[in-house]
Amino acid sequence: MISAVRRPVFGPALVLAAVASMGTTLAAQPPRLVQPGAPGQPTRDITAAEATDTSGVRHGAADTRFMQGMIGHHAQALEMVALVGDRSASADLKKLALRIDVSQRDEMQMMREWLTARGEALPDPHAHHMAHGQMPGMLTAAQMAGLTAARGAAFDRLFLEGMIQHHEGALTMVTELLATPGAAQEPELFDFASDVEADQAIEIARMRAMLKELGK
Amino acid sequence: MTRLVRFLAAPAVVAALAVPAGAQTATTPSTTTPDPRVGLKAGIRDPGVAARGIALLANLPKPDGFFDPKYPAGEPNPQMTAAEKKEEDGDASGAKPTPPADAKPATPARPPWGGLNFANSDLAFSGNHLFVGNFSGFNIYDISDPTKPALLTSVVCPGGQGDVSVHGSLLFMSVEQTRGRLDCGVAGVEDPVSKDRFRGVRIFDITDIRTPKQVAAVQTCRGSHTHTLVTDPKDPAHIYVYGSGTSSARSAEELAGCSGKDPKEDPQTALFSIDVIKVPVARPQEAKIVARPRIFADEKTGNIAGLWAGGDHGPGTQKTSVTNQCHDITVFPAVGLAAGACSGNGILLDIADPANPKRLDSVGDKNFAYWHSATFNNDGTKVVFTDEWGGGMRPRCLATDQPNWGANAIFDIVDRTLQFKSYFKLPAPQTATENCVAHNGSLVPVPGRDLMVQAWYQGGISVMDFTDSANPKEVAFFDRGPLDAEKLITGGYWSAYWYNGHIFGSEMSRGLDVLALTPSALLTQNELNAARAVTATAFNVQHQDPVTFAPSRAVALAYVDQLVRSGAVPADRSELLKGAIGAGDAAQLSMIATRIGERAASLAGPDAARMKALSQLLTSIR
Numbered sequence: 143m144i145s146a147v148r149r150p151v152f153g154p155a156l157v158l159a160a161v162a163s164m165g166t167t168l169a170a171q172p173p174r175l176v177q178p179g180a181p182g183q184p185t186r187d188i189t190a191a192e193a194t195d196t197s198g199v200r201h202g203a204a205d206t207r208f209m210q211g212m213i214g215h216h217a218q219a220l221e222m223v224a225l226v227g228d229r230s231a232s233a234d235l236k237k238l239a240l241r242i243d244v245s246q247r248d249e250m251q252m253m254r255e256w257l258t259a260r261g262e263a264l265p266d267p268h269a270h271h272m273a274h275g276q277m278p279g280m281l282t283a284a285q286m287a288g289l290t291a292a293r294g295a296a297f298d299r300l301f302l303e304g305m306i307q308h309h310e311g312a313l314t315m316v317t318e319l320l321a322t323p324g325a326a327q328e329p330e331l332f333d334f335a336s337d338v339e340a341d342q343a344i345e346i347a348r349m350r351a352m353l354k355e356l357g358k
Numbered sequence: 359m360t361r362l363v364r365f366l367a368a369p370a371v372v373a374a375l376a377v378p379a380g381a382q383t384a385t386t387p388s389t390t391t392p393d394p395r396v397g398l399k400a401g402i403r404d405p406g407v408a409a410r411g412i413a414l415l416a417n418l419p420k421p422d423g424f425f426d427p428k429y430p431a432g433e434p435n436p437q438m439t440a441a442e443k444k445e446e447d448g449d450a451s452g453a454k455p456t457p458p459a460d461a462k463p464a465t466p467a468r469p470p471w472g473g474l475n476f477a478n479s480d481l482a483f484s485g486n487h488l489f490v491g492n493f494s495g496f497n498i499y500d501i502s503d504p505t506k507p508a509l510l511t512s513v514v515c516p517g518g519q520g521d522v523s524v525h526g527s528l529l530f531m532s533v534e535q536t537r538g539r540l541d542c543g544v545a546g547v548e549d550p551v552s553k554d555r556f557r558g559v560r561i562f563d564i565t566d567i568r569t570p571k572q573v574a575a576v577q578t579c580r581g582s583h584t585h586t587l588v589t590d591p592k593d594p595a596h597i598y599v600y601g602s603g604t605s606s607a608r609s610a611e612e613l614a615g616c617s618g619k620d621p622k623e624d625p626q627t628a629l630f631s632i633d634v635i636k637v638p639v640a641r642p643q644e645a646k647i648v649a650r651p652r653i654f655a656d657e658k659t660g661n662i663a664g665l666w667a668g669g670d671h672g673p674g675t676q677k678t679s680v681t682n683q684c685h686d687i688t689v690f691p692a693v694g695l696a697a698g699a700c701s702g703n704g705i706l707l708d709i710a711d712p713a714n715p716k717r718l719d720s721v722g723d724k725n726f727a728y729w730h731s732a733t734f735n736n737d738g739t740k741v742v743f744t745d746e747w748g749g750g751m752r753p754r755c756l757a758t759d760q761p762n763w764g765a766n767a768i769f770d771i772v773d774r775t776l777q778f779k780s781y782f783k784l785p786a787p788q789t790a791t792e793n794c795v796a797h798n799g800s801l802v803p804v805p806g807r808d809l810m811v812q813a814w815y816q817g818g819i820s821v822m823d824f825t826d827s828a829n830p831k832e833v834a835f836f837d838r839g840p841l842d843a844e845k846l847i848t849g850g851y852w853s854a855y856w857y858n859g860h861i862f863g864s865e866m867s868r869g870l871d872v873l874a875l876t877p878s879a880l881l882t883q884n885e886l887n888a889a890r891a892v893t894a895t896a897f898n899v900q901h902q903d904p905v906t907f908a909p910s911r912a913v914a915l916a917y918v919d920q921l922v923r924s925g926a927v928p929a930d931r932s933e934l935l936k937g938a939i940g941a942g943d944a945a946q947l948s949m950i951a952t953r954i955g956e957r958a959a960s961l962a963g964p965d966a967a968r969m970k971a972l973s974q975l976l977t978s979i980r
Contacts, residue, residue, distance in 0.1 A: 171568075173509040175423050178562065178572040180541040181643065185569050193423035193494070193514045196475055198545030199537045241669075241677075320536070320550055320606070327537045327546035329474055329493070329518055336606040339618070344668040344680050347620065 201260060204325040209253045210265045212315060212338070215277050216246040216253075219308055222281070222301065225289060229297040234352060238345075242305070245341060249334075256330065278318075279311010295356065302353045309342040309349075395786035395818065398839030402868065405841075411834030411878045412819060412861070415505045419869040421512050424492055425476050474848065477866040480521040480584075480798065482529070483857045483897040487567060489529060490864055491520035495542075496531060497870075498567060504860045504872050511568050515542035517556065523587045523898040525597050528642055529562040529570065534581030534605050542572065551612045557581030559601050559635060561642045574642045576635050579607045579616035579628030586687045586900040588696075588712045595640065598712040601633035602684045604701075621662050629682040630654050630662045634713055653707065653717050654681050654700065666702030671724035676747070676763060678702045679728050685746070686731040688900045690738050695771075697732035697741045704729050704743045704769070706776055719775040725762040731798055734902050735808040740827050741776065742810060743767045744796035751848045755794035755817045757787035764795040766812075768827045779827035784817045791840045792816030793848050800855040802875070803892040803905040804885045805913050806920045806968045809833065811861050816840055816850030819863060819873065821881075825964050833880040836873060857897050859890040879923075884915035909978040914939050917972040926965040942979065951976035 175193065178185045219242060226239040257264055281289070281304050289300045316339045319325050326332045398406035407414070419425075479491040488499040488507065495515040500508045515531070517538025523530045533556055537546040540556040547555040559582045561574040580603025588598040607618030607628040617624045631652055637645040656664030668680030681702035689696040689709055696707040696715060703722055707715040723729075723745075730746035747764035748754045754764035765783035769776040788794045792815070799812030799822075808825045818837030824830040841847040849867040863871035877883040891912055892905050907913045918935050921927035927935065938946050951973045958969035 173421065173512060174568050175421075175512045175514065176569060177514040178542045178570060181561075181572050181575050183541065183572070185571050188423075188514060190422035193512075193544065194426055194476070195544055196426070198543075199475075199516075316606075320609075323550060324546075324548045325550070329535050329537065332536050333605065339606050340680075343620065347667070348669065 199327040199329075201262075201328045201331055202324050204319060204322040205328065205331050206257065206260075206262045208315065208319045208325070208335070209257055209331070210263070211277055212312070213250050213253050213265050215280065215308075215312060215315065216250045218280055219246045219305070221286070222289065222304060222308070225297075226301065229293050230301070231294055232298050235298050235301065238348065238352070239301075242345065249338070252334070256334070277311060278314035279308045281308060299353070299356055302349045302356070306346055306349050306353070309346045312338060312342050313346075393786040395788075395835065395837040398837065400791070400840040400843035402841050405839035407836075407838050408818075409836040411821065411876055411881060412836040413874050413876050414836065414871060415860070415874055416507055416872040417865075417869060418499070418507055418509065420476065420478065420492075420867070421497060421509055423512050423514060424478075424494055424497065425867075474518065475516070477848070477852075478864045478869070479519045479852050479866075481853045481855055481862055481864050481899070482522045482524045483855075483862075483894070484524040485895060487524075488857075488862060488870075489522045489524060490870055491522040491531065493518040493520050494544075496520055496522050496529075498564075498570075499870065501860075501862075501872075504858075504862075507870060507872055511570065513562075513570050514544065515560070515572075516544055517581075519583060521582075521584045523585065523599075523900070524564070524896060525587055525589075525898075526639065527563055527565045528573075528597075528637070528639070529564045530585060530587065530599060531560045531562065532582035532585050532601070533557055533560060534583050534603065536608075538581070540575055551609060555608075555612065557603075557608065558633075559585055559599055559645075561637065561645060563642070574637075574645045576601075576645050576647065577613050578603055578633045578647065579613060580605055580618070580683070581608075582633075583683075584686050584900075586689055586696075587898050588689050588709060589691050589901065590712045591691055595638065597637045597639055599633075599635040599637060599645075600684075600687050600689075600696075600715075601635060602687065603628070603633065604683045604685060625662070627662075632684055632687070632715075634715075636713065649713050651715055653684075653698070653705065653715055654703075655717075665700070665705075665720055666722055668702060671722075675724040676727050678722065678724075678726055685729065686900060688732040688734060688902060690734045690902045690904075692904050693738040695734075695738060695774075697734060697743070699729040699732045699743055701729055704732065704741070704767070704776060706741075706771070706774065708774075721769065721776045721778065723767055723778070725760070725765070725781070726767065727763065730796070733799060733801065733810055733899075735824070736801060736803065736905055738902075738904065739771050740779075740808065740824065741769045741771060742782075742799075742822075742824060743769065744798075744812075746795050746797065748793075748795055750795055750797060750815060751793045751846075753788060753790045753792055753794055753846060755784050755786075755788035755792070755814065756790060766796050766822065766830070768824050768830060770827055780830055782822050782824070782830035782832075784814045784820050785832055786817070786835070786837065788817050789840055791842055791844065791846045793846060793850060797851070798853040798855075798899065800897075800899045801902075801905075802856045802889055803907075804881070804889045804916065805907045806917050806964065806971065807885070809881075811854050811856050813851035813854040813863065815852070815866075819851055819854045819861065821875070823880075831880075834875060834878070838868075841867065853899070855897070855899055856889075858893050882916070882919040884912060884919050887912040888916040909975050911939055911942075911979055914972055914975045914979060917968045917975070920968055921965060921972070924965050926961065926969070939976070939979070947976040947979070 176185050177188045223239045223243045292300050316335045394408035474493050477493050482489040486502040488501045490497045495513045498511040517533035518535045521532040538556045558578040559576045562570040563573045564570045582601040583604040584602045586600040607616050610616050617627050619627045621627050631650040633647050634649040636648040652662040654665045655662045665681035670677045679701045684698045684700040687698045694710040696709045698705040703720045706719040709715050726745040727747035731744045733742045761783050762781045765781045768779045794815050794817035797813045799810045802809040811821045821834040823833050841849045851863050853864045861873040922932045954969050955973035958966050
């Protein structure tokens with residue numbers, strides 16, 4: 143047993159016993175469970191049931207739609223990355239593509255698990271083909287065809303331009319989520335959205351720099 | 359803890375998932391018996407325990423109101439992915455990872471997901487009171503008798519991470535999540551733009567320890583992930599708070615002047631800065647942001663994004679986060695320095711003027727993923743930086759993990775610059791269901807040595823000796839088995855700090871632990887006696903004050919033990935020396951002091967310093 147004082151199962155009896163044994167006036171009183179008010183407002187007693195009520199910060203429909211949509215959004219990035227192999231001669235671009243591939247797959251897996259853990263539906267793996275033009279930043283069928291047909295430096299340029307557009311779309315999706323009433327209250331989802339924003343912003347900056355190099 | 363999702367999207371070794379804990383010794387080079395931390399039984403309340411030089415004195419589970427009765431330990435994290443393995447292995451061959459598009463999720467449906475809502479976080483101390491931060495508020499304990507900590511007050515005020523600091527009758531608390539409410543409510547904030555939302559630094563008056571009262575709440579653009587109290591030796595009427603925001607910036611509609619844009623688009627962006635809050639101690643309600651210094655700016659060009667831009671450092675190197683934030687800043691006002699662990703870099707700051715910190719130096723590291731925290735040694739000549747690879751929620755202490763990733767990096771401070779010396783990582787491999795990486799720690803005040811006690815999440819507690827900054831060693835540890843044998847449930851030690859003779863551990867799900875160091879060949883009773891004689895009236899770990907050791911027999915005997923351990927004093931002579939110290943004959947001690955002083959002059963390094971200190975001591979103890 144590691145516990146000198148074991149958790150009382152749903153009751154503070156043992157803790158109280160430990161407290162009482164100390165004999166000091168302050169500690170002899172039962173612990174208080176309080177909730178402060180806004181600055182300058184009084185502090186009040188609350189119950190453990192009130193304190194652990196997470197109903198206000200559970201995920202909502204907008205959160206679920208964001209995760210479902212972002213899976214499809216990421217899927218297109220993977221399609222773009224898959225084209226790089228025999229079309230680009232740039233080692234830098236290939237490295238960038240590999241990083242995007244790894245990070246987007248990881249995030250897709252995380253999003254699927256987030257949805258599953260909450261009993262929400264996973265999107266159809268091919269759903270994003272229906273979503274062109276509905277989600278911000280998605281490349282049109284014509285853009286994808288152009289990318290597929292291009293080779294060498296022309297491909298590199300189209301890829302970078304397309305991926306910047308695509309990533310900026312993801313940033314727009316985060317912005318829209320955060321602008322939706324009741325959304326992103328759940329800590330995990332808020333942090334995920336923050337990370338998508340941070341990571342994709344870094345990649346956009348990097349791709350802009352690569353595009354500039356290409357122009358020289 | 360940082361960047362919740364980075365941990366989810368970060369690399370790991372899938373292969374190791376299939377390796378039972380006990381089997382990991384097979385891959386650990388070892389000529390002696392396996393580390394007792396390997397193969398511990400899993401369990402929330404009855405795990406296996408391995409310890410050396412540390413004893414658990416008390417454990418108080420989290421109080422009512424601070425755990426979900428349905429999921430007392432929190433919820434499992436999603437399993438790692440094939441893509442993570444690919445990045446972990448540094449596989450740049452171009453081989454395609456297995457398409458996971460139709461892969462069946464590993465985690466069963468178990469709504470509602472508890473997550474981190476009630477995780478314990480950082481610790482602060484004031485007198486006989488211990489403050490344990492929590493994502494849902496904080497708890498106050500009476501530690502008059504550290505072996506019997508007693509809960510006094512539970513304060514509900516969610517918003518994460520709930521890192522706490524104390525200054526006199528004021529308690530400061532970090533809030534970063536969008537659910538945070540000005541009124542400490544638990545219901546979150548519905549509107550995207552709302553005057554009810556609070557992200558920033560709260561200030562409570564704790565004069566009545568049973569009834570803390572919120573007296574101020576300083577809103578910041580990115581919220582406050584952590585914060586640091588900074589005293590101004592010249593102005594005791596004010597205290598400064600360095601607020602570190604690490605998540606997304608909110609809109610200008612909600613808080614004027616906020617933007618999370620690229621500096622090229624918006625030079626006034628809330629990124630690439632810290633918040634400096636000035637607090638009149640007698641009128642905390644007047645606290646306000648007085649500066650957002652651009653401490654990452656390029657000296658020549660003035661570009662505010664002047665440090666690490668994010669990305670890897672070449673083939674086989676770690677991917678390091680962009681330096682647009684600090685995670686922790688640790689100040690050492692006595693020498694006017696601060697060490698910032700700032701995402702992509704470690705930096706050294708001149709804080710002689712606390713409102714205007716100036717960068718003195720910056721370092722990068724190809725093995726660091728995320729510069730997380732910083733700890734000075736007692737004389738301010740070294741800094742231990744930690745790398746929170748995986749954000750604190752991933753198993754980063756596997757036998758197969760690179761030993762220099764997710765580790766401490768130890769630097770000497772030479773002419774106000776940082777000089778890398780070595781890495782230190784928890785030497786015992788942990789399982790794939792234990793989140794583990796270097797995390798928060800504090801110094802253990804043993805004269806003549808640089809010791810740091812440190813939390814490694816589910817890797818347990820480890821005490822590191824970095825007296826020789828090029829050769830750090832472990833001197834003690836305490837470790838429990840995983841919370842769960844099958845799934846990674848985020849937990850373990852967030853913080854482990856020394857305060858007035860004991861180690862206090864903030865366990866995210868198992869509650870508050872009080873531990874004691876026990877004597878061993880690596881840390882003697884005399885050394886512990888000297889450490890326990892040091893008393894502080896308060897302690898915030900990110901505000902370091904140098905400890906001075908009052909002349910005493912305990913301190914002298916501690917030095918003698920260290921000189922014997924290093925071989926500088928033969929063991930047979932040491933008995934005579936200890937006898938003389940015990941007898942306290944002034945003439946004899948004076949003679950010995952002279953000889954030791956002469957000997958010290960012919961030596962260098964820690965032993966010379968110990969002998970010199972011992973020589974001086976012997977003339978002052980009677």
